Amino acid sequence: TMPSSGADASDQMREQSTKNAAASPSALIHVWIALICTCIYFGAASAIWSFLERMGSTGGLSQVDIGNPLALTLVFASLGSLVTGWLGSSYGNVKPFLLSIFVLIISLALLATFETTQSFSVGACLFSFSFGVGVPFAVAEVAKRDPDGRFVMLSVTAIGVGAMVGPVIGGALISDQNYNLLCISVFIMMMVSGSLMCLKPTENDKDES
Numbered sequence: 001t002m003p004s005s006g007a008d009a010s011d012q013m014r015e016q017s018t019k020n021a022a023a024s025p026s027a028l029i030h031v032w033i034a035l036i037c038t039c040i041y042f043g044a045a046s047a048i049w050s051f052l053e054r055m056g057s058t059g060g061l062s063q064v065d066i067g068n069p070l071a072l073t074l075v076f077a078s079l080g081s082l083v084t085g086w087l088g089s090s091y092g093n094v095k096p097f098l099l100s101i102f103v104l105i106i107s108l109a110l111l112a113t114f115e116t117t118q119s120f121s122v123g124a125c126l127f128s129f130s131f132g133v134g135v136p137f138a139v140a141e142v143a144k145r146d147p148d149g150r151f152v153m154l155s156v157t158a159i160g161v162g163a164m165v166g167p168v169i170g171g172a173l174i175s176d177q178n179y180n181l182l183c184i185s186v187f188i189m190m191m192v193s194g195s196l197m198c199l200k201p202t203e204n205d206k207d208e209s
Contacts, residue, residue: 047170080132
């Protein structure tokens, strides 16, 4: 009879061979799509985050009325991350990611039309909460689609590019202290990111990889 350790070693070699197998072009495309979605999502969110204080100031709020909600947003961003850990993979990665986009769009509507400190606070906190939920699930989806673990590290690059480009684009979209074009553009970017993320690999793609 074959020793159990020998059988385990054979299984490990077979598993390693499978991991080292060349991934299909279609599977790699879906990995890059997830990376692009992550970049767009983070860039769009960064464009809003960078100008939250100025949006409040332009709306007539005092520095105290702006500062307190912005401090509270950090708590809600942490809550979003905790929710991510609590949900885990119970609902996959795409559905929670799309839900975060939906909540973020609601926050955009509030931030674009607020007239009171309360509405600004709710919009800012919802924005931070959804942001805290969306990014981890986007990165998790990249890791899930990654056929051999080579591309998941590019999530950091995707987030970094988004963080750099987002505020630049946001600044270019602001004219005469009007943030409507910025909010509309971020809405479109979020819709694009969510739509692309729905293009999940088929079972055939997974079998080929």
